[in-house]
Amino acid sequence: MNILCTFISWIFILIYLLLIVFVTIRILMQHRTINSILAWLLVICISPIIGVIIYLTLGELNLGKKRSKCTRNTWISIIKWLNELKESRYIFTNKHSNISKALFNLCRKRQSIRGVIGNKVQLITNTSDVMNAIIHDINFARKNIEMAFYIWQSSGLTDKVAESLIAASRRGVKCRLMLDSVGSIAFFNDPLVNIMRNAGIDIVEALQVSLLCIFLRRMDLRQHRKVILIDNKIAYTGSMNMVDPHFFKKDSGVGPWIDLVVRMEGPVSTIIGMVYACDWEIETGKRILPSPPNKKMISLKKENNYTIQVIPSGPGFSEDIIHQVLLTAVYSAHTQLIMTTPYFIPSDELLHAICTAAYRGVEVKIILPRYNDSVLVGWASRAFFTELLKAGVKIYQFEKGLLHTKSILVDKQLCLVGTVNLDMRSFWLNFELTLAIDDARFGSDLARIQDDYIASSYLLDDAIWIKRAWWQRIIEKLFHFLNPLL
Structure with missing residues (x-):
């Protein structure tokens, strides 16, 4: 009996040592900074079991097998779409200021796409103004509305946006809403979700968190984009989540959240639409690539002709x-x-x-x-x-x-x-x-x-x-x- 117990103990010790060696090798083989490598190795040394668990759940940029496969398939169609878009030469430019030239050249090399011209741009800092502009654009939407947010919280003006989306969906506008599973966890328990879905709005819980997949992909990988697309002509992005600051985190003791949002009209909407389509396909498997912009979308008037480079980042996009x-x-x-x-x-x-x-x-x-x-x-x-x-x-x-x-x-x-x-x-x-x-x-x-x-x-x-x-x-x-x- 003692021999059996000793044998089993040595088996557990061997498995334990092999696990430590395995994780250590994985840390050393990953493309990361020296500081990050040393920090992880120190965590493993100080608390091997807990350190290994933390590393396997949070240490690597892992989308999961299904999403990774979908990402590879998605990029095949994205590359084809980009090649077709490049035929619309009238939306691209090589002319940049001396200050911006290096950055735009970098993006052209890394992303295979140049900055786009002919865009109207508006900076909005007041939350009420942002919400009212969004509601106005939703009310005039005719074909499609796509949204992605890290946080959506019901209350105040956010509910007015939801009402406008419901009305748009009921009049035949295709509405898609992609929200991060962690950031919008409270919203997914809100009765409003079912009301919106019953009205025909597609609502997707992005990067869903569950105990079943905790070791299959990185749980703290989040959908942090804030994007609104309307009829492939109007786009919004910036720092603001879909929340009303008069109600959001009132007990946090930091005061109201101060945000900045950019509203755009023009071919830049098509580029942002491509990014959204990629995210949507990774989550749902459904392809919704936008049509190339036509010349009517472009404003070449000096006061509205802004040059914009769209830079998406995250798993599947240009590394680093x-x-x-x-x-x-x-x-x-x-x-x-x-x-x-x-x-x-x-x-x-x-x-x-x-x-x-x-x-x-x-x-x-x-x-x-x-x-x-x-x-x-x-x-x-x-x-x-x-x-x-x-x-x-x-x-x-x-x-x-x-x-x-x-x-x-x-x-x-x-x-x-x-x-x-x-x-x-x-x-x-x-x-x-x-x-x-x-x-x-x-x-x-x-x-x-x-x-x-x-x-x-x-x-x-x-x-x-x-x-x-x-x-x-x-x-x-x-x-x-x-x-x-x-």
Whole structure:
């Protein structure tokens, strides 16, 4: 009996050691930064069993077998669609400002598509104005409406949007709604979902979370895009989820969420439609690729002719594209660089680029919310402040709510707006969408908005910062160590 127990014990020990070796080899073989590799190895060494479980569930960018296969099949049709779209040469351009040229060339090489011209663009900062514009466009929709959001929460103006969608569906407009399973978990338990589905609206729970598939794909991989498409002519994107800030997270103690949304008309809608179609097919297996734009969609009037590059990122799209875009944008700055983000956990490369810009004389401003809804991210962000302040970067802490806007302005010419936070999850994990807009007029509009943010912010003082308590420094260093895992 003792021999049998000893034998079984050794079998378990052998399996345990093989599992540790297997996971260690997987960590070493993955394409990731040295810091990330070392952090994961340390987690495995400190707590092998828990570390292995965490790694197998959160450590690799795994869509799951079914979605991965669907992604490969989808891209076969996407490539064919892109080749056909390139025949519509009148929507593309090679003409860019000196500030934007490197970034647009990067996107052309990595994504096989150029920036598109002939677009009308409107920046909207007031939530009520955004909602009313969406409702107006839905009411005039004739063919199709597609939406994708990380969070949809019923209440206030959001319910008015739902009512407009229901009315549109009942009059024959094809309506599709794709919502993240985690971000919109409360909504999927709302009776309104059945009402909308009974009205004919297709509602898909993207990247559904369940215990059955926890080891089959990465559970914290999220659909983070915020997109609205109407009749393949009008498109919206930006930082705003489908929530009414008068009701959303009122008990979080951070104040109202402050967002920025871009409304567009023109051929850029077709490109965004392609991104949406790819996501929809991965989730449902159904193909809904948009038709190529016609010349009637294009406005060549100077006041409306904006050049836009659509940059989708996430599993299945160009690997590392958004990180490369951000680095290119920062290194393109000659005089001024302004960044706004709610969550600031830059990679070593991006942090180095930002500090280098400040050292070489660029006026660098970073605007962050003073109070964050994520305690962990709030502390992790502070770990970078000392190095940024030393380089001469001005850090502004917004005090009138949770500044949720994601924007970058380079020399008042190159603008990046969309759904991407300056953190690891947006760089290498989530499904995101960014617009690169090469236009001084748009840059001027964005600059005015950022100036308003700065006017409502507290400028962090270097002399006061270095006097912070010792225990704060310890917490910052602790979360700084965890940055590669966030």
